[in-house]
Amino acid sequence: MKILVCVKEVIDPEVPVSSIDIDSNGWKFVPKQGVSTVLNGFDENAIEAALQLKESIGDVEISVLSLGKDFSMDVIKKPLSMGCQNLFLVKDDILETSDSFVIVNVLYETINKIGPFDLILCGRHASDWDNAQVPIGLAEKLNLDCVTLAKSIECNNNNITIERVISGGIEVLKSELPVLITVSNEYGEPRYPNLRGIMTAGKIQPQFFSLEDLGISANDINNINEITDIYIPEKNSNCEFIKGEDEYDIGRNLALKLRDKNLI
Amino acid sequence: MNKVLVLAELNGNDLDNGVFELLSLLNNLNVSNDEITVCVLGDNLQDKDGILKQIPCSKILAHSNIDTNNLNPNILSKLASSMIEDLQPNKILISKTNLGQDLAPRLAFKFGWGLVNDCLNIEKNENNDWTGIRPIFGGNFMSKINIKTPTEIYCVRPKVFDSLTDKTISPEIEYKQFTNDLETKTKVLKRINEQSEGIKLEDADIVIAGGRGLGGPEPFETLDEIAGLLNAAVGASRAVCDAGWMDHSYQIGLTGKNISPNLYLTVAISGASQHMAGCGNSKHIVSIDKNVEANIFNDAEFGAIGDWKNILPGFLDTLKDLVKE
Numbered sequence A: 001m002k003i004l005v006c007v008k009e010v011i012d013p014e015v016p017v018s019s020i021d022i023d024s025n026g027w028k029f030v031p032k033q034g035v036s037t038v039l040n041g042f043d044e045n046a047i048e049a050a051l052q053l054k055e056s057i058g059d060v061e062i063s064v065l066s067l068g069k070d071f072s073m074d075v076i077k078k079p080l081s082m083g084c085q086n087l088f089l090v091k092d093d094i095l096e097t098s099d100s101f102v103i104v105n106v107l108y109e110t111i112n113k114i115g116p117f118d119l120i121l122c123g124r125h126a127s128d129w130d131n132a133q134v135p136i137g138l139a140e141k142l143n144l145d146c147v148t149l150a151k152s153i154e155c156n157n158n159n160i161t162i163e164r165v166i167s168g169g170i171e172v173l174k175s176e177l178p179v180l181i182t183v184s185n186e187y188g189e190p191r192y193p194n195l196r197g198i199m200t201a202g203k204i205q206p207q208f209f210s211l212e213d214l215g216i217s218a219n220d221i222n223n224i225n226e227i228t229d230i231y232i233p234e235k236n237s238n239c240e241f242i243k244g245e246d247e248y249d250i251g252r253n254l255a256l257k258l259r260d261k262n263l264i
Numbered sequence B: 001m002n003k004v005l006v007l008a009e010l011n012g013n014d015l016d017n018g019v020f021e022l023l024s025l026l027n028n029l030n031v032s033n034d035e036i037t038v039c040v041l042g043d044n045l046q047d048k049d050g051i052l053k054q055i056p057c058s059k060i061l062a063h064s065n066i067d068t069n070n071l072n073p074n075i076l077s078k079l080a081s082s083m084i085e086d087l088q089p090n091k092i093l094i095s096k097t098n099l100g101q102d103l104a105p106r107l108a109f110k111f112g113w114g115l116v117n118d119c120l121n122i123e124k125n126e127n128n129d130w131t132g133i134r135p136i137f138g139g140n141f142m143s144k145i146n147i148k149t150p151t152e153i154y155c156v157r158p159k160v161f162d163s164l165t166d167k168t169i170s171p172e173i174e175y176k177q178f179t180n181d182l183e184t185k186t187k188v189l190k191r192i193n194e195q196s197e198g199i200k201l202e203d204a205d206i207v208i209a210g211g212r213g214l215g216g217p218e219p220f221e222t223l224d225e226i227a228g229l230l231n232a233a234v235g236a237s238r239a240v241c242d243a244g245w246m247d248h249s250y251q252i253g254l255t256g257k258n259i260s261p262n263l264y265l266t267v268a269i270s271g272a273s274q275h276m277a278g279c280g281n282s283k284h285i286v287s288i289d290k291n292v293e294a295n296i297f298n299d300a301e302f303g304a305i306g307d308w309k310n311i312l313p314g315f316l317d318t319l320k321d322l323v324k325e
């Protein structure tokens, strides 16, 4: 069985806003000096899901695909050190400011070249633009069924059972390969690479593609959404801090305040 | 003149509130009733006249004879597509529900139209063109988006707009038979409800939520006790749910539940933007945290600074007295 996991390298979502600049020329995030990038968290969940399928089924080859302007090899090779077999990277400056529509088209062309795959896994969304569109768009383009927000995946021959997170609980679905699934953090913690994994990964060379290799010309790259502004939302930080003789008293005064304001 | 298609969702007999909020947004944009068609997605709608008539619009389109396999998006995207082909709208509005967030991108990519996902508002310029506003980077930034395709899709975050209540209009309902093939490989087998007993988090007037600073699952017993006294629901941050102290169905935030209670009381939650994305619309936010610099105090109206281990007992004892009164 061949699994493809699509991953994206993103600015560490835990860093404060002040460590990111906005470049209004093409509208992009520019991390300040020393701010690190990471693998999108949900993509690590998707890698974990692929690895668990490999462990339970046995005969599985996991490929990883990422598009971007630049890659930090430490970050993008992490899936290999976690236990994946192949890494495909499509590199072009234009991909930095491409919208989901373009990303889907490029993923599609790449998959036509390196595929087909029985199962495609993606993260539920990328933590930089929070789009949550690429996987669903890719499924539509590949004419595959799509199941989002998986918290568990079981595969038995061609049959696949998925538990997905919905707002009131869990939905259980069945489907058949080939299918595209997005994975959520409810799947559980991704594993840490071990030393053997890191050494194996060191020996695997990523395979690079340019847009030209994929038969895509600059004219084919057209965003359909235009960003006209990016700004930091205003906050009204005029919080009233409750006073008291000690912390117990602060708690007491808080309750009295809420009653006074008719909030409880 | 716009031709706006609004999707409404009927789950059993339960009409999702999204349609009322979308109509309220359209009302803000001065879109008139005759520009709007509400398309209803749901099972066997032919007997649901009474429910559909509650929607304050003038035109409703519904397919009568459908089994959607529990609102399976793989099926409903086919159904919605056929409605879109019928109506040829230039704007489509969808509420970001379980179903909506799956359906909107599908339709966008199927037809090659632009989508503003998780849209918080729409602005209209002097040419009557629309601009969608959406949070990015977990809500740390906002962005304004113009869609360049002839039809524009907006998937709007729930609970941002109040419901439109206009008792003066009553819709004309057109039922259609759907004849295309609805078979899909993917089927919903069942839904397991993990909602805790008592008040639903999404519906509660008061929510009390705990964060990583609580240090483990035990302190949530105290939160439960407070919730009991206040008739509140309990929630948690993702850090708490990922640690397994509480089930993920308690998670509030960008990737958890979206709530807008009257009072949101937090204990040891730092207020990361991804958390606030799920509760920023609460009417009043009140927070207990030992760190006066915590982000949560940018949103909170009242703050109690200190160790929850000492503050909560004072709070709880006083509450008990107040309840007795």
Ligand SMILES: Cc1cc2nc3c(=O)[nH]c(=O)nc-3n(C[C@H](O)[C@H](O)[C@H](O)COP(=O)(O)OP(=O)(O)OC[C@H]3O[C@@H](n4cnc5c(N)ncnc54)[C@H](O)[C@@H]3O)c2cc1C
Pocket: A013, A014, A041, A126, A127, B138, B210, B211, B212, B213, B214, B236, B237, B238, B239, B240, B251, B252, B253, B254, B255, B256, B257, B267, B268, B269, B270, B271, B272, B273, B274, B275, B278, B288, B289, B290, B291, B294, B306, B307, B308, B309
């Ligand atoms: C893509 C993405 C999606 C996300 N989605 C969500 C989401 O949906 N929901 C969500 O909640 N998070 C989400 N997060 C995570 C979010 O960024 C934060 O990491 C998380 O909200 C932090 O949880 P917390 O506030 O409980 O913990 P922390 O940030 O660690 O805060 C703990 C707080 O407790 C206080 N504290 C510690 N000890 C005490 C004490 N004894 N007394 C009083 N106060 C004390 C500290 O001062 C601190 O303010 C997401 C992140 C990403 C990248």
Ligand SMILES: Nc1ncnc2c1ncn2[C@@H]1O[C@H](COP(=O)(O)O)[C@@H](O)[C@H]1O
Pocket: A005, A006, A007, A008, A040, A042, A043, A065, A066, A067, A068, A100, A103, A121, A122, A123, A124, A125, A126, A127, A129, A130, A131, A132, A133, A134, A135
């Ligand atoms: N540039 C990219 N390269 C590879 N996969 C991507 C890329 N962008 C998005 N994806 C995949 O699509 C998922 C959702 O991304 P998005 O729709 O951008 O929020 C991510 O978690 C990845 O699995």
